[in-house]
Amino acid sequence: MTKLNYSCLFLLFFVGLSHSLGAASEKSVVDEIKNAEDRFDNRSVPLVEQVVDEAVLAKEEYQGGSFRVLARKAKIERYKCSSCHTDKPVTAQQGALLTHGDIILKHGSEDQGLSCIDCHHPQDRDYLEDKKGRKIDFDHSYQLCGQCHFRQKRDWLGGAHGKRVVNWAGERTVYNCTTCHNPHSPRFEKRFPATYSVELD
Amino acid sequence: MSSKKIKNEEIRAASLLEKKSTRRNFLKGLSIAAAAGSAALTTGCIPAADAASTEELKLRWQEFFKKNYRLMTQEEKDATVARLERLSKLNANLDVQMGSYPPLDGVLYGYAFNITRCEGFMECVTACVKENNLDRKTNTQYIRIFEMEPGQLDPSTGDGQYYHEVPVDNKFYMGTQCFHCEKAPCTKACPTKATWKEPDGIVVVDYDWCIGCRYCQAACPYYGRRFNWGKPEIPKEEVTRRQHYLGNRIRPMGKMEKCTFCIQRTRKGRLPACVEACPTGARVFGNLLDPESEIRYVLKHKKVFRMKEELGTDPKFWYFID
Amino acid sequence: MRALHERNLRTFLTDVIRWNLRGSLGVQLFRLVLVGFMGFGVYAYSYQARYGLSVTGMNDIVSWGFYISNFTFLVGVAAAAVMLILPAYVFHDPDFHRVVIIGEGVAVGALVMCLTFILVDLGGPLQAWHLIPVIGIFNFPSSILAWDVLVLNGYLLLNGLIPAYILYSHYKGRPADERKYRPFVFLSIFWAFSIHMVTAFLYQGLPARPFWNNPLMGPRFLASAFAAGPALITLILAIIHTSTTYKIDRSVFNKLRLIIVISAIINLIMLFSEVFKEFYFPTHHSISAVYLWFGMDGHNSLVPWIWTSVCVNLLATLVLAFNPGKNNPKVLLPACLFLFVAIWMEKGIGLIVPGLIPSPLGEVVDYLPTWVEFSVTLGIFALGITVVTWLIRAALIIEQNYSGV
Numbered sequence: 001m002t003k004l005n006y007s008c009l010f011l012l013f014f015v016g017l018s019h020s021l022g023a024a025s026e027k028s029v030v031d032e033i034k035n036a037e038d039r040f041d042n043r044s045v046p047l048v049e050q051v052v053d054e055a056v057l058a059k060e061e062y063q064g065g066s067f068r069v070l071a072r073k074a075k076i077e078r079y080k081c082s083s084c085h086t087d088k089p090v091t092a093q094q095g096a097l098l099t100h101g102d103i104i105l106k107h108g109s110e111d112q113g114l115s116c117i118d119c120h121h122p123q124d125r126d127y128l129e130d131k132k133g134r135k136i137d138f139d140h141s142y143q144l145c146g147q148c149h150f151r152q153k154r155d156w157l158g159g160a161h162g163k164r165v166v167n168w169a170g171e172r173t174v175y176n177c178t179t180c181h182n183p184h185s186p187r188f189e190k191r192f193p194a195t196y197s198v199e200l201d
Numbered sequence: 202m203s204s205k206k207i208k209n210e211e212i213r214a215a216s217l218l219e220k221k222s223t224r225r226n227f228l229k230g231l232s233i234a235a236a237a238g239s240a241a242l243t244t245g246c247i248p249a250a251d252a253a254s255t256e257e258l259k260l261r262w263q264e265f266f267k268k269n270y271r272l273m274t275q276e277e278k279d280a281t282v283a284r285l286e287r288l289s290k291l292n293a294n295l296d297v298q299m300g301s302y303p304p305l306d307g308v309l310y311g312y313a314f315n316i317t318r319c320e321g322f323m324e325c326v327t328a329c330v331k332e333n334n335l336d337r338k339t340n341t342q343y344i345r346i347f348e349m350e351p352g353q354l355d356p357s358t359g360d361g362q363y364y365h366e367v368p369v370d371n372k373f374y375m376g377t378q379c380f381h382c383e384k385a386p387c388t389k390a391c392p393t394k395a396t397w398k399e400p401d402g403i404v405v406v407d408y409d410w411c412i413g414c415r416y417c418q419a420a421c422p423y424y425g426r427r428f429n430w431g432k433p434e435i436p437k438e439e440v441t442r443r444q445h446y447l448g449n450r451i452r453p454m455g456k457m458e459k460c461t462f463c464i465q466r467t468r469k470g471r472l473p474a475c476v477e478a479c480p481t482g483a484r485v486f487g488n489l490l491d492p493e494s495e496i497r498y499v500l501k502h503k504k505v506f507r508m509k510e511e512l513g514t515d516p517k518f519w520y521f522i523d
Numbered sequence: 524m525r526a527l528h529e530r531n532l533r534t535f536l537t538d539v540i541r542w543n544l545r546g547s548l549g550v551q552l553f554r555l556v557l558v559g560f561m562g563f564g565v566y567a568y569s570y571q572a573r574y575g576l577s578v579t580g581m582n583d584i585v586s587w588g589f590y591i592s593n594f595t596f597l598v599g600v601a602a603a604a605v606m607l608i609l610p611a612y613v614f615h616d617p618d619f620h621r622v623v624i625i626g627e628g629v630a631v632g633a634l635v636m637c638l639t640f641i642l643v644d645l646g647g648p649l650q651a652w653h654l655i656p657v658i659g660i661f662n663f664p665s666s667i668l669a670w671d672v673l674v675l676n677g678y679l680l681l682n683g684l685i686p687a688y689i690l691y692s693h694y695k696g697r698p699a700d701e702r703k704y705r706p707f708v709f710l711s712i713f714w715a716f717s718i719h720m721v722t723a724f725l726y727q728g729l730p731a732r733p734f735w736n737n738p739l740m741g742p743r744f745l746a747s748a749f750a751a752g753p754a755l756i757t758l759i760l761a762i763i764h765t766s767t768t769y770k771i772d773r774s775v776f777n778k779l780r781l782i783i784v785i786s787a788i789i790n791l792i793m794l795f796s797e798v799f800k801e802f803y804f805p806t807h808h809s810i811s812a813v814y815l816w817f818g819m820d821g822h823n824s825l826v827p828w829i830w831t832s833v834c835v836n837l838l839a840t841l842v843l844a845f846n847p848g849k850n851n852p853k854v855l856l857p858a859c860l861f862l863f864v865a866i867w868m869e870k871g872i873g874l875i876v877p878g879l880i881p882s883p884l885g886e887v888v889d890y891l892p893t894w895v896e897f898s899v900t901l902g903i904f905a906l907g908i909t910v911v912t913w914l915i916r917a918a919l920i921i922e923q924n925y926s927g928v
Contacts, residue, residue, distance in 0.1 A: 028383070028515050029309075029383040029489070029515050029517060030500075032309075032489075033309075033311075033489045033490070033497070033500065036309075036489065036490040036491075036492065037492050038307075038490075038492075039491075039492070039493070040307055040308075040488055040490060040491035040492075040493070040494070042491070045305055045308075045469075045470040046469065046470065047469065047470040047471075048469035048470065048471060049469075049470075049471055062493075063492075063493045063498060064491075064493030064494070065493075151523075155502075155523070158495065158498035158499075158502060159485060159487070159494070159495020159496070159498045159499065160313075160315070160485065160495065160498060160499045160502065160503055160521070160523075161318075161482060161523075162482045163472075163476070163477075163479070163482040163484075164472060164495070166471060166472065166477070167470045167471050167472060168467065168470065168471070168472050168476075168486050168487050168488070168494075169470035169488070170470055175482070180480070180481075180482065188320060188480070188481060190366045190367065190368065191322065191366065191367070192364075192365070192366055192367070193321060193322055193323040193346075193363075193364060193367055194322060194323045194324045194326065194327045195323050195326050195327050195330075195342075196323070196362065196363070196364040197326075197340070197342060197345060197346075197361055197362050198340045198362070199362055199886075199888070200582045200583060200584055200886075200888050265649070269653075269659075269660055272660075339577075345884065347884070355807065355885065356884040356885055357807075357810070357881060357884060357885020357886075358885070359885075361884065361886060377884060386729065386730065386731060389665050389666065390666055390667070390668065390729070391662055391666060391668075392654060392661070392662050392666045392668035392669045392672065393650075393653040393654055393659060393660050393661070393662060394660045394662045395653070409650075410650065410653055410660075411646075411647060411650070412645050412646070412647045412648070412650045412651055412653055412654065413576075413645045413646020413647040413648075413650075414641075414644070414645055414646070414668065415586045415587065415646070416666070416668050416725075418583070418586045419586060419587060419726075419729055419731070419732065419878075419879070420729050420731055421731055421883065422730065422731035422883050423731075423883055423884070424583075424584075424882050424883045424884045426583075427583055428576075428583060428586060428646065429575070429646070430575055430576045430577035430581070430582065430583075430646075431574060431575040431576075431577035432575060453647075454575045454646070455575055455576065455645070455646025455647045456646060456647060457646075512730045512731070513730070
């Protein structure tokens with residue numbers, strides 16, 4: 001091989017090497033993620049723990065299709081509301097307690113906060129009512145909360161708000177709005193942290 | 202004059218070297234003294250040898266000579282896990298279920314942290330400590346939460362040792378842990394390849410292969426790694442029994458450890474302990490290769506950033522704001 | 524000395540042992556003190572082996588401390604033997620030829636100390652066999668620590684076997700065949716530079732530690748090594764000259780002084796360059812330097828340490844450079860000692876600990892070695908001195924006997 005051939009070969013090798021090195025340094029996991037568009041079968045993952053709490057199928061869908069939300073009706077102590085809230089008058093022996101005197105309503109700003117009727121259906125107390133007059137089930141309160149808190153609802157559907165229950169894989173079960181937020185006083189209370197970090201000596 | 206002095210010295214040196222009878226006595230005395238001295242030293246030096254049964258000694262012998270976990274076949278992995286379970290029973294009378302299950306196909310774990318939603322409750326820290334059997338004596342914590350002043354994102358400007366009612370107005374909270382970098386400087390630094398990135402993206406440590414040189418700890422830019430400076434102490438009733446060889450099994454002294462994205466849970470489809478414990482839902486975890494996962498939603502729709510991105514470590518842990 | 528025809532490898536070893544167990548009362552007392560330190564060092568290490576490295580002052584932030592500081596400094600001392608080999612073999616300086624073997628003895632002693640420091644610093648020393656290729660895993664070429672293991676052991680072999688061959692030939696009364704070892708001598712010259720650059724790269728290659736992650740670490744290590752190493756060798760040669768019959772010419776000391784001065788000046792220039800970069804426009808990357816030179820958040824334990832080191836370094840360099848006593852050993856020898864100690868301070872604790880403080884998340888702690896670290900370190904220094912005295916004593920006896928023959 002002539003000197004020219006050798007130098008051409010060397011140049012080619014060098015260009016190839018630098019190209020591969022350059023390409024390697026620009027590759028990031030973000031590129032790998034962008035190219036991962038194949039559907040992943042969540043159900044193929046063998047789960048070791050199942051969701052024990054009762055969950056219902058959500059009335060809306062997220063980017064992966066249908067999902068479940070934790071049911072709330074079983075957690076409401078005095079459901080069904082219609083057992084008291086009928087046309088007939090009720091003798092209230094423990095009046096203060098039975099008339100929901102224990103509920104502190106702190107939803108919204110100080111002077112312009114929400115009232116009971118803003119969410120609860122005035123006639124059918126077993127349901128909630130949104131601003132368009134639609135009846136909303138307690139298990140699907142997100143349809144009501146999402147009317148005002150539409151940004152959080154959009155995030156909650158996608159997964160940036162709220163949390164999955166127990167598993168990242170398998171059928172998607174998420175926490176309902178009211179599982180975490182007390183609907184009458186939704187802001188999280190201030191509290192002491194669960195622990196602290198010690199300074200290294 | 203000086204040459205005579207040198208000559209005298211040479212004669213003296215030569216005569217010293219040739220005294221045979223005293224040499225023998227001297228060496229004899231020296232060897233006795235050395236034997237006595239070394240006996241005294243060793244009795245003071247040997248750590249109290251526990252009355253170990255032959256079965257335990259045999260198991261420890263086999264454990265000492267085993268290969269690096271990554272090079273083992275599945276049978277060898279199951280064998281070492283069985284030995285470790287038995288040793289745990291013999292040593293501490295503790296029944297554990299240790300797994301050696303491999304990574305799931307088509308999975309690359311990713312994590313997102315919502316710095317608007319974190320309120321500094323540190324439930325994640327306690328859950329992690331409990332789940333991963335961290336040493337209680339030194340208060341080892343994989344997760345660190347910083348109380349930050351708005352306007353600065355650097356954790357060095359924050360307070361990592363707060364203990365007061367949270368959240369404080371006008372402060373935000375940011376958490377760090379091992380970020381499981383795709384281009385981890387720690388795995389490159391390890392001289393024995395005792396730490397590596399698994400195919401599902403988790404950076405793991407083979408605790409029995411680690412020699413404890415702590416080079417990986419020097420190489421980590423995120424304070425992700427912890428070293429077992431002493432023997433870890435966990436109250437027996439608080440030990441998490443479901444363990445994984447590369448995850449939350451109780452580590453030996455003198456070995457490096459770190460967050461493993463709760464490998465014992467996530468490889469079985471469960472959420473890591475920190476994600477499950479967070480009361481505000483500030484932590485998001487999932488499969489980066491699943492376009493329908495929550496983590497992909499966050500990366501697509503939220504403004505995300507990573508810590509010290511300029512270092513080129515390519516971590517799989519993003520921060521985002523609501 | 525036994526008769527020539529009786530000498531073989533076995534007698535070589537027994538003679539070396541014999542020569543090192545004899546001596547005047549002063550020498551024996553000195554040896555006893557060293558053995559005492561080594562014994563206490565072993566006891567302290569056993570305490571550490573039992574309770575773990577928690578008995579040292581190290582923690583998750585300052586994960587490397589006194590042991591690794593001394594290791595770093597001593598690799599430089601080992602590399603400095605090249606400053607005797609270069610004039611002897613490349614420039615064929617006959618005066619240096621006489622003292623080369625002493626330099627190689629110092630290098631072997633320093634290397635033994637380095638390897639021992641690494642061993643006592645390991646959390647799992649019983650697992651050290653995991654480093655051996657084939658039966659373990661050796662992460663070469665990715666891990667710089669793997670490179671370091673390779674080059675240090677290679678240098679130990681070179682500096683152990685070449686003098687061993689020469690001394691054994693002289694012991695047998697015949698000249699050593701220079702054609703056999705000359706290529707290895709040249710290899711050891713390049714190797715000496717490489718051991719210290721590789722050790723510097725250990726720290727230089729970590730982007731997580733901005734205090735270390737600068738291109739000047741490698742050259743700075745070489746400059747400080749070639750100042751401190753020859754300073755130590757000067758002191759050792761002075762001791763040999765005064766307490767034995769092995770006489771060393773004045774010119775060796777003068778040339779060594781020149782080497783020390785040039786290296787010390789280059790070291791100071793590099794120090795100035797580093798300080799300028801850190802403090803002209805301090806960035807987030809300068810916080811380690813701020814901690815070291817000025818203290819941070821109330822933690823300022825290293826501030827007097829580094830300022831003392833730099834001032835003594837500067838003073839000693841000036842004394843050695845301007846030579847006020849006109850080569851008076853009473854001036855130059857203390858200057859060498861002070862320079863050695865100053866560089867030990869700055870390159871040991873003054874380099875390793877600030878690199879790790881503040882932590883990557885900005886937390887500041889102070890570091891102080893515990894009695895365990897001090898005792899083990901003293902024990903290892905005693906071991907090094909023992910190795911050096913054994914090698915030099917044997918070498919000088921053989922050389923004197925050979926040249927006398």
